[in-house]
Amino acid sequence: MAMYESIFQIIKNRIESGLLEEGTALPSRADLSQEFGTSEKTIRHALALLEKNGFIETEQRKRPVVRRPHDGHRATLSALKRIDAGLTSDRIKAGVLLCYPLIKNGISLCTQRDLEVPRQILEIMKDADAFTFWKLSKKFLRFFVARNENVLILRIVDSLGLSDLNPLYDNPQIRTRYWQQLQALLQAIEIGGDLEALVFDDLSEIYGVVDGGIPAFRAISDCPILPDRTQLEQSLDNNDVQYSAVYMDILGLIDAGQYRKKDQLPPHKELQKQYGVSVNTTVRAIQILQSWGVVKAVRGQGIFVEMDRKEIEAITIEPRLIACHVRRYLDTLECLSLTMEGIAASAAEAMDEASIAALQAEVNRLWTTDYLYERTPALLLDFIISHVHNETLDLIYSLLQRNFKIGRSLPGLLNTEKNELNVSVHEQCLEVIETLASGDPLAFAEKCAALFERIYRLVIEACRQLGYYEAAATIYDGRSLWK
Structure with missing residues (x-):
């Protein structure tokens, strides 16, 4: 979040909470610059955003005045x-x-x-x-x-x-x-x-x-x-699914061994569906990968991988870009850890023995036969979301589901070998699924929440060790959301 956006949020919060009443003149740009420790240019950007969103009125040679956004407290028949x-x-x-x-x-x-x-x-x-x-x-x-x-x-x-x-x-x-x-x-x-x-x-x-x-x-x-649904999805996806998320995920999948040198990537239509983005987004992502020599797009034939895992490691990705994705990943994990218990309990009502048995079989197959990296938590999350019979929750958790996969695209975070830690997480997932199979949905929900809380803490620890955490904390100032 840019500095002017943080200032916009703070002043917006003051207006909406009534701390700055309608008709009140804001401090001068110089005073605001001093308060927030920034330049008048940044303050002008923040004020322009406030005016655009209807929170202030401006006149030449006068300080901006607070106004209430359209209150609309009388419902119209057309709205109802x-x-x-x-x-x-x-x-x-x-x-x-x-x-x-x-x-x-x-x-x-x-x-x-x-x-x-x-x-x-x-x-x-x-x-x-x-x-x-x-x-x-x-x-x-x-x-x-x-x-x-x-x-x-x-x-x-x-x-x-x-x-x-x-x-x-x-x-x-x-x-x-x-x-x-x-x-x-x-x-x-x-x-x-x-x-x-x-x-x-x-x-x-x-x-x-x-x-x-x-x-x-x-x-x-x-x-x-x-x-x-479409409009709600657009409001949630604003800046959340960018072309960088697509090309970083493809890099992660090559690094994990899912795509090998000379393999053909899915066509644009399939990539759009897979990542929930527009054709312009996938085209831009593939262009970036081409410029790095990672893939080659052949007209009429498809998109082909041109690098192996060792060559991928030599690519330098802008640290701030990694920080942005780390922050989104951590925000997603925190949201999942805080809300998972209620969502899992709600979804459990629609789960039957056959679907639970199918989940257990798929988890076992990917762990023992087709192991690439630890995918059990993602499978469990996919399973829960597929049984959420609430359109709004389905939409929100589908976004979180996509964000959950960011972890495999972050350099150093994905481990393609079985080790003591990911074996432990896998076993905890199995315990969660077994609790569900035993017919105890409330205990299942509690264990789900504990699982995702643990994953969140483990990722924070790993990000600290990799030097990602501090950089991610600078992406936006969380205090500006409420102060």
């Missing part, structure tokens, strides 16, 4: 007609499974000083009008998601569009009671109390959320909850 009841119910269920563990983990990371932000949000909510109250109530909870300091996690949660839903009806009594419950939550966080003992009212009725019925909540006409 565009909401698909099945999609919305699906999206809300996904939100419950994803947000609960992310908020819980964000809370665990907070210091007393960090809690000043949600304290101020609650203070503003106390005397706010109904629309502002419900908007800020979601910002209050979003703060704890952002506190994970993981841009991928925050983008996934924001892509659900749930923050833009407003109640169909409410009254001062409902708001007062909910404010008191949020206040009790904050107080419990501050003193280290038992958060699980807190009770919140079921607000589904005021949002008109009912299974099998037409949702009656208010939604603005450009609310993110309205897009179809």
